[in-house]
Amino acid sequence: MAQQDSWEFGTKDKRTRFEEVMLPHMDAAFNLARWLTRNDSDAQDVAQEAYLRAFKFFTGFRGDNSRSWLLQIVRNTFYTWLEKNRREEAVITFDETIEDLQSGAAAPDARMVEEADSEALRQAIEALPVEFREVLVMRELEGMAYKEIAYVADLPLGTVMSRLARARLQLRKCLIDRLGKKD
Amino acid sequence: MVCRDISELIHGYLDGELDLSRSLEIEHHMEGCPTCSRAYAEQKSLRSAIARSPLYREAPSELRRRVRTELRRAARSESPSRLRWGWRVLWAPLGVTALALLAVLAIMTRPSAESPLTDEIVSAHIRSLMPGHLIDIPSSDRHTVKPWFNGRLDFSPPVQDLADRGFPLIGGRLDYVSGRPVAAVVYQRRQHVINLFIWPAGGAASPSEETLSRQGYHVVSWSQVGMTYCAVSDVSPADLDEFVRLLRAPG
Secondary structure (H helix, E strand, O other), rough: HHHHHHHHHHHHHHHHHHHHHHHHHHHHEEEEEEHHHOOOOHHHHHHHHHHHHHHHHHOOOOOOOOOHHHHHHHHHHHHHHHHHOOOOOOOOOOOOHHHHHHHHHHOOHHHHHHHOOHHHHHHHOOOOOOOEEEEEHHHOOOOOOHHHHHHOOOOOOOHHHHHHHHHHHHHHHHHHHHHHHHH | OOHHHHHHHHHHHOOEEEEEEEEHHHHHHHHHHHHHHHHHHHHHHHHHHHHOOOOOOOHHHHHHHHHHHHHHHHOOOOHHHHHHHHHHHHHHHHHHHHHHHHHHHHHHHHHOOOOHHEEEEEHHHHHHHOOOOOEEEEEOOHHHHHOOEOOOEOOOOOOOOOOOHOOOEEEEEEEEEEOEEEEEEEEEEOOEEEEEEEEEEOOOOOOEEEEEEEEEEEEEEEOOOOOEEEEEOOOHHHHHHHHHHHHHHOO
């Protein structure tokens, strides 16, 4: 009879409103969590935890971009989870300049990248440092604008573009390395 | 502009994030610079390779189930039961008093009630909102709600699910209107409750299609395929009209 109980005093109202606004973004939440954790069951834990946190803070949600709001919580939940689980994550090294990346990525055959299969792409994206991976996933898979990515990842707008630039160049380099080894 | 400045901007250009003058600068530079235009072409092909691949990970149904369950639990724990009982004890007499006052007011202000059925419907609606009176069979599944009325009524009320149109079904209830048992199908619109009363046309007073307001509630009634319908709620008249329109739409 919980359903009837909650009717009277507004708890159902909050949950119903939350579900209407936030449940449609479950794919986005899981997709981001999946690419961050690189693991199905960890991704489910992070996404679920993020939904519960979001529910707790939902009363304070006033914005009009519910997806970004939720994804910001997913991202924060992930970093908390990462700290707790002490997984070794690759740290970004800024030794390589964009020029280095560009010159190193001269493909013997330009069509190689174009014909890369999705498994090779998946591995190459997963090999990216997490700071690059997250902006790439938000841009290429979630189709988010720089402004939204800046909000979710708490970055200045200009940094979104430079991270994305590095992410793509490194991804391309990694892809070519892998494809080159396979042949 | 030199290549060094361009290398990052190419990505803003690729993503359509640059303003017009910047975009024109990039285009102009690439026309005369094979290195940069090659870099741009490479990035375009990388992007199309990503777009072609099934990389997006959709949420597994197990996660959807888990999240819904956990949310229900979290919603419950946000209203501790002691508080719930406290409120209930407080509200029940208030509700009764309010209803009595309303009844007295109704008699005083409208000695000749122009539509006693409408008053009765509104009263039934208000009564249903009192704690524990709303739903006999809580369910959002019309295949659960509709059969529930079997054996409780001498007719089978049509039950539709309008969740995807913003009016989720939340349950059903038996009620008593105009001297006969009727079906009350309960829907929700955001935080508002909509009661839809249904009974066979002709058996009881069948109102012609009309919209009336009483005490801040709106009532729309009509007859269709041998049944009389009365929808009552405190949602906006526009929302209630939309609700009625969806119900009356064929299919």
